[in-house]
Amino acid sequence: MxxxxxxxxxxxxxxxxxxxxxxxxxxxxxxxxxxxxxxxxxxxxxxxxxxxxxxxxxxxxxxxxxxxxxxxxxxxxxxxxxxxxxxxxxxxxxxxxxxxxxxxxxxxxxxxxxxxxxxxxxxxxxxxxxxxxxxxxxxxxxxxxxxxxxxxxxxxxxxxxxxxxxxxxxxxxxxxxxxxxxxxxxxxxxxxxxxxxxxGASSEDKWVRVDGVIETDLPKPRTYCAIESPTHGNVLWAALDHGATRIGYAFTAERQKAYKEFDEAAAVKEAIASVKPFSLSFKQVDWWTIYAVGxxxxxxxxxxxxxxxxxxxxxxxxxxxxxxxxxxxxxxxxxxxxxxxxxxxxxxxxxxxxxxxxxxxxxxxxxxxxxxxxxxxxxxxxxxxxxxxxxxxxxxxxxxxxxxxxxxxGLGIYYEPDSSLNLVQSAGLSSVQPGQRAPDCSLQKPATFEPTRLQAVTPNLAKFYIVLFAGDVAVTKEALARFTSAVASLQWLFGAELPISWISIFSGPGGASAYETLGGMPHGKVFYDENHSAHQRYGIDVNKGAVFVLRPDGWVGTVTELGQGAGHALETYFKRFLVIDGHAKL
The missing domain is CATH 3.50.50.60 (FAD/NAD(P)-binding domain)
Incomplete structure (x- = not known):
């Protein structure tokens, strides 16, 4: 070299x-x-x-x-x-x-x-x-x-x-x-x-933001507040950390005419005018800015x-x-x-x-x-x-x-279903579809019954989570057996080198042993959905169950039935973008 x-x-x-x-x-x-x-x-x-x-x-x-x-x-x-x-x-x-x-x-x-x-x-x-x-x-x-x-x-x-x-x-x-x-x-x-x-473009409109510690007679100052000012537009009043407040207002062309130079003192003076009929005084100014909107x-x-x-x-x-x-x-x-x-x-x-x-x-x-x-x-x-x-x-x-x-x-932000990351494979299994946010829901840990949440047990580690909503095991046992049989041949799904983790969620109160509840060792970590709220939030019939793939970022990747077809569905999904079994890297 x-x-x-x-x-x-x-x-x-x-x-x-x-x-x-x-x-x-x-x-x-x-x-x-x-x-x-x-x-x-x-x-x-x-x-x-x-x-x-x-x-x-x-x-x-x-x-x-x-x-x-x-x-x-x-x-x-x-x-x-x-x-x-x-x-x-x-x-x-x-x-x-x-x-x-x-x-x-x-x-x-x-x-x-x-x-x-x-x-x-x-x-x-x-x-x-x-x-x-x-x-x-x-x-x-x-x-x-x-x-x-x-x-x-x-x-x-x-x-x-x-x-x-x-x-x-x-x-x-x-x-x-x-x-x-x-x-x-x-x-x-x-x-x-x-x-x-x-x-795009910038407009002629200019806005001002001033942060600081204030005194006021506004009745509810520690809120996210809007004041409909006839002179300064829809004024933002935002309670901030460390006891501070932000005032934001439109600085119209008409108001700009009064200033040869717009400095901190002018920004404060206009902020006071913008919140009328309420009083405002700044004990301390932390920061201010003026910018064009576009x-x-x-x-x-x-x-x-x-x-x-x-x-x-x-x-x-x-x-x-x-x-x-x-x-x-x-x-x-x-x-x-x-x-x-x-x-x-x-x-x-x-x-x-x-x-x-x-x-x-x-x-x-x-x-x-x-x-x-x-x-x-x-x-x-x-x-x-x-x-x-x-x-x-x-x-x-x-x-x-x-x-x-x-x-x-942000809770309603979704990614369009497509042929790769957000793959629709089974209709009618759930009210939560591929490409949508995976809702958080309450769960219980086994043995201690300590409360936890789905998002807490699916951290973003650049890994996918296969979440088995097992439903009421007394009813879904046959479907679970078919599911286990279907995925057994897909050894790569369980490979430590792949970015995939497993979670099993049983509907109903937890028992003394997850093994005994299922009649065998469950896939991955086990959690209980005591009051069926997790299954309900995902729109899953507890008598049928379903299998979800959650993306690392917490959106739903795909959904499939709990049964024989799940193995093929998981293989179809992951082989679209993961490198599996030595498949050539593109």
Missing amino acids: STMESAVEHVDVLVVGGGPVGLITAYQLAKNLPSPHRVKIIEKYPKSAQDNYGRAITLYPRSTEMLDQLGLADSLAQQCFACRQTVNYDRHGNEVPGRGWSFMENMKDTTWDFALVLRQKYQEEIFRQAMKRHGVELAAPFALVNIEILDNVGPNGYKVLATLEHGVTKAKSTVKCKYLVGADGGRSFVRRAMNIPFD QRIARSFLVNDCVFLAGDACHTHSSGAAQGMNTGMHDSVNLGWKLSLVLQGLAKPDLLQTYEAERLPNVHKLINYDKDISRLMTMQLPENWNGDPNADPNEILGTVMAEAATFSS
Whole structure:
């Protein structure tokens, strides 16, 4: 090896950007990939305890569920403000039910049934420490200044040549990687370097956000609150962690005329005006910003089969629906397990194509919602509005946000059934279909009968879970026997080298021995569904049972009958994307 080549650092994945999306991506890879796989994450700006407080603040239930399955949510909960209450005031200070953020009070069907409010600064520190425990530290300040895609590099080779520059010394260094993830924000260098069009536009609308410690006479200050201001649009009032509050308002062209220079004092003055008729004073200002509202989306999330975009690097929108960090989390979690399996040689490389195929339609949905919500929050009716031209934008906003509720909470986000990851094989077995979120449900551990939850026993370890809903064993015993016989010949399903784990759930109260309940050793770990609530939540007949495959990220992969056909169904599903029995890697 030449001296020049030996100076080049080789890593499996280079993650560009040290915000939440980059950190969660790198954390998953560090956690899932065995040595000697290497992960490197860089950030252009110094990261320290002095970071700005501002930016994203809210995690919705599905995001928190995903972080919980990655082992991170408990640390967030220690510091967060758990917001379960909302309120909406009209211009006169009267409470108006059913508007604004009221959908947040109906985010059910989850343990994490609240908005987890924790400013990005604190989230990032938790993520950095978690990543460090798995041997990866954020390298900062390092900027990516050049990307070259190398030709004639074989499968699993180092296809990307990245040039880095130290932010202080300006010294350049070279990294070769198999994959590069651009999580470097709305002005992404990765996106621009790869010539990926960023479709969309920015509007003339400007919004201001101010965080700090306040005093007020607003009746319910520790809530997610909307104030329908005639001068500042639909004003955001959000209770924050550590006793702080965020005020967000539209800074209209009319208001802008009063300022030659818009500084912190002006931001505070306008914040005070925006919440009238309530009083507001700031004891301390932690952070403030002003920005233009717009929506943009990258034309591709994956190029050259080796460079990915995630988070703001591939989609930007207003903060009107508080979706920015949540959407980025969905990107990161979707990509993380897929990269982990491909790098280990356990999945075919074309699995990575499903990242864009799954995430892009959901980002388009968000952009469409955000266009309407951001206009309504600035007291403008949606661009394609066909209703009453004199309609109250605040009333329409309440309707739009209610319609978008399950999408906004993340609990209703789904991936279209297709021929690979979300495979429909058996109709009518369950009310939960492939491509939908796998609902959490209460279970009991054997022997101790200690309560637990399905999501708690299916952590995201870049593994699939075959979940056997056995139903009432006294009735389903014959079907269970046929199932056991059908899968017995599929020895690869039980191979330790494959990313597959088994779980068996029996309907009804637990007995002294799972072996005796079943008449043999169950597959994988055993849990009891004492009151049949888990079977009911999945719409499973306890007299028939069913077999589910849960993806590593907590979505349903496929569903099949409990019986002879299950073996073929499982084989059909997994052989589409896993490397099994020495099948050639694509």
